[in-house]
Amino acid sequence: MKKLFNINWIKTLVSLILTFVIIQLLISFNIINSYLQSTLAAICINIILAVSLNLITGFTGQFSLGHAGFMSIGAYVCALITLRVQTIPGFILGVLAGAVTAAIIGVIVGLPTLRLRGDYLAIATLGMAEIIRIIFLNMDSITNGAAGLSDIPQITNWAWLFFYTAGTIIIISNFIKSSHGRACISIREDEIAAEAMGVNSTRYKVTAFTIGAFFAGIAGALYASTFNFIDPKIFGFSKSIDILVIVVLGGLGSISGSIIAAVLLGIITTYLQAFANIQMILYSLTLIIIMIFRPQGLMGSKELSLSIFSKLGDRFKPKKGRV
Amino acid sequence: MSILSVKKLTKSFGGLTAVSNVNMEINEGELVGLIGPNGAGKTTLFNLLTGFYVPTSGTITLNVNGTSKSLGGLRPYIICKNGVARTFQNIRLFKDLTVLDNVRIAMHKNIKYSLISSFLHLPSYKKEEDELIRKSMELLEILKLDHKKDELAKNLPYGEQRHLEIARALATNPSLLLLDEPAAGMNPAETAQLTELISWIREKFNLTILLIEHDMSLVMGICERIYVLDYGMVIACGTPDEIKTNERVIKAYLGEALNNA
Numbered sequence: 001m002k003k004l005f006n007i008n009w010i011k012t013l014v015s016l017i018l019t020f021v022i023i024q025l026l027i028s029f030n031i032i033n034s035y036l037q038s039t040l041a042a043i044c045i046n047i048i049l050a051v052s053l054n055l056i057t058g059f060t061g062q063f064s065l066g067h068a069g070f071m072s073i074g075a076y077v078c079a080l081i082t083l084r085v086q087t088i089p090g091f092i093l094g095v096l097a098g099a100v101t102a103a104i105i106g107v108i109v110g111l112p113t114l115r116l117r118g119d120y121l122a123i124a125t126l127g128m129a130e131i132i133r134i135i136f137l138n139m140d141s142i143t144n145g146a147a148g149l150s151d152i153p154q155i156t157n158w159a160w161l162f163f164y165t166a167g168t169i170i171i172i173s174n175f176i177k178s179s180h181g182r183a184c185i186s187i188r189e190d191e192i193a194a195e196a197m198g199v200n201s202t203r204y205k206v207t208a209f210t211i212g213a214f215f216a217g218i219a220g221a222l223y224a225s226t227f228n229f230i231d232p233k234i235f236g237f238s239k240s241i242d243i244l245v246i247v248v249l250g251g252l253g254s255i256s257g258s259i260i261a262a263v264l265l266g267i268i269t270t271y272l273q274a275f276a277n278i279q280m281i282l283y284s285l286t287l288i289i290i291m292i293f294r295p296q297g298l299m300g301s302k303e304l305s306l307s308i309f310s311k312l313g314d315r316f317k318p319k320k321g322r323v
Numbered sequence: 324m325s326i327l328s329v330k331k332l333t334k335s336f337g338g339l340t341a342v343s344n345v346n347m348e349i350n351e352g353e354l355v356g357l358i359g360p361n362g363a364g365k366t367t368l369f370n371l372l373t374g375f376y377v378p379t380s381g382t383i384t385l386n387v388n389g390t391s392k393s394l395g396g397l398r399p400y401i402i403c404k405n406g407v408a409r410t411f412q413n414i415r416l417f418k419d420l421t422v423l424d425n426v427r428i429a430m431h432k433n434i435k436y437s438l439i440s441s442f443l444h445l446p447s448y449k450k451e452e453d454e455l456i457r458k459s460m461e462l463l464e465i466l467k468l469d470h471k472k473d474e475l476a477k478n479l480p481y482g483e484q485r486h487l488e489i490a491r492a493l494a495t496n497p498s499l500l501l502l503d504e505p506a507a508g509m510n511p512a513e514t515a516q517l518t519e520l521i522s523w524i525r526e527k528f529n530l531t532i533l534l535i536e537h538d539m540s541l542v543m544g545i546c547e548r549i550y551v552l553d554y555g556m557v558i559a560c561g562t563p564d565e566i567k568t569n570e571r572v573i574k575a576y577l578g579e580a581l582n583n584a
Contacts, residue, residue, distance in 0.1 A: 171442045171443070174441060174442055174443065174444050175438075175441050175442055177444075178436075178440075178441030178444075178448060178452070179427070179428075179430075179431050179434040179436075179441070179451075179452070179455065180431075180434070180438060180441045181441065182420075182424060182427060182428050182431065183428065183431050185417075185420065185424075185428075186417055186420075186428045186431075189417035189418065189419060189420060190415050190416075190417060190418075192375070192399075192415060193411065193415040193416070193417065194417075194428070195374075195375075195398070195399040195400050195403075196373060196375075196399050196400075196403060196408075196409055196411075196415075197400075197403060197408075197428055197429040197431070197491060197492075197494075197495055198400050198403035198404055198429065198431060198432035198495050199400055199428065199431055199432075200398075200400045201400070207438070301419070
């Protein structure tokens with residue numbers, strides 16, 4: 001058992017390093033040019049957003065339409081800090097402060113709203129995100145209102161994005177595989193049975209909501225630092241929907257699904273730029289077609305793992321006598 | 324000593340009194356049946372005992388290990404932590420999870436490692452998770468479900484789903500087990516098997532059991548005492564033989580059954 005754990009850990013580490021090095025090389029040789037680099041950043045940020053929303057909606061079963069609200073908190077807090085401390089420590093502090101602030105708001109919002117179920121919760125979280133947006137819009141002296149914050153120092157690069165994206169994926173998938181994570185999943189499966197089996201459903205719903213808000217805050221902070229401009233419009237209702245689309249498309253309850261969907265939609269968006277006029281029509285058509293043929297999402301609730309490849313490999317091996 | 328003591332318990336929904344002035348004493352180690360015609364308030368009583376309904380009036384007291392605790396109005400998960408487990412009339416398994424996960428979730432309340440440990444899979448995570456799998460497998464072996472540990476709960480045959488519900492309830496390590504119609508939908512052979520299982524787990528886990536059942540062969544066969552509920556009130560209480568001959572019970576409920584038989 002112990003040995004198996006170590007092998008898996010090494011496999012994960014090797015594939016992470018490989019991903020990082022390959023893309024770093026592509027950037028160094030300018031195969032990924034500065035335009036594609038911004039696509040890459042957007043994909044990373046979307047992965048963080050989708051994986052964290054998947055924890056709330058896909059695994060814990062709480063339908064949230066307010067993820068952009070938490071993202072905006074991370075973005076504004078990080079932007080305001082890095083505008084004053086324009087160094088790498090300032091950036092690290094900004095991301096952390098943004099994420100923690102989003103998580104605190106997550107607890108405050110979660111405690112009353114998570115008593116609601118399904119559609120009602122969706123409406124409440126939607127309202128919450130709108131309130132946050134309006135607050136940023138009207139705090140002129142701090143957030144510069146509708147004009148937004150510009151000239152935010154651009155500190156993120158591929159290394160930072162990779163660090164935060166990989167960190168989010170590892171932490172959330174570790175959480176899902178723990179007893180606390182299973183408690184969250186049991187709420188999605190049957191809240192009444194979960195309570196009867198000793199799971200404090202309120203506590204775990206708020207926990208999932210808070211962890212999700214924390215990582216949405218990180219994503220927002222990275223957004224501010226990558227695109228060096230933010231205004232309240234960016235974090236409107238449609239942003240929350242965009243994130244939800246990635247989660248549903250990838251499969252509710254599949255982390256690898258969210259990652260695949262974020263990458264796929266990022267690439268599709270980039271290549272559709274060539275058809276500027278009908279871009280949104282093609283994008284929507286793609287979504288409709290995928291949903292018709294894969295209503296459960298690309299991955300359903302399954303995970304893509306290295307063991308799939310070894311299973312495929314097993315088929316071609318000579319069969320040994322099994323007991 | 325009585326492990327569960329219910330006094331003057333009443334639950335009304337608007338004008339309807341579903342459970343009315345119920346008194347009930349269950350002694351440690353007893354196997355007690357709860358019967359009554361449809362709509363008599365049996366499941367409502369279970370929901371009151373397990374915290375899904377808040378009593379309108381009356382008290383529920385649980386005495387475990389020499390300490391007594393009032394359960395009325397507590398949240399279900401707290402009542403579960405105090406040692407009361409239940410199964411459901413209409414099976415409520417975590418359908419899309421594996422057999423092993425169903426049992427592991429019921430053991431969650433014993434987990435002591437922190438959220439941080441779950442994020443980073445620290446040594447405490449590893450140690451407790453290994454222990455959790457070991458204990459779950461032990462329990463599944465006892466209920467002969469160990470060979471199906473990776474099967475999704477919804478793919479199990481009906482009888483095994485009932486068994487898994489019992490396994491899951493046992494996983495919470497209860498002192499008092501409430502079974503809500505465990506034999507519903509089973510054929511006579513399966514019911515006989517279940518009867519055996521219930522008396523066996525009672526010995527093995529030192530349980531006190533309260534069960535709702537319509538199947539008289541099961542109730543009369545294993546219950547030491549029986550409470551009869553009608554229109555939310557206890558109309559009789561006694562040994563199976565006393566209940567069989569009780570006139571009020573025959574009038575309300577068993578009379579028809581005996582005539583048909």
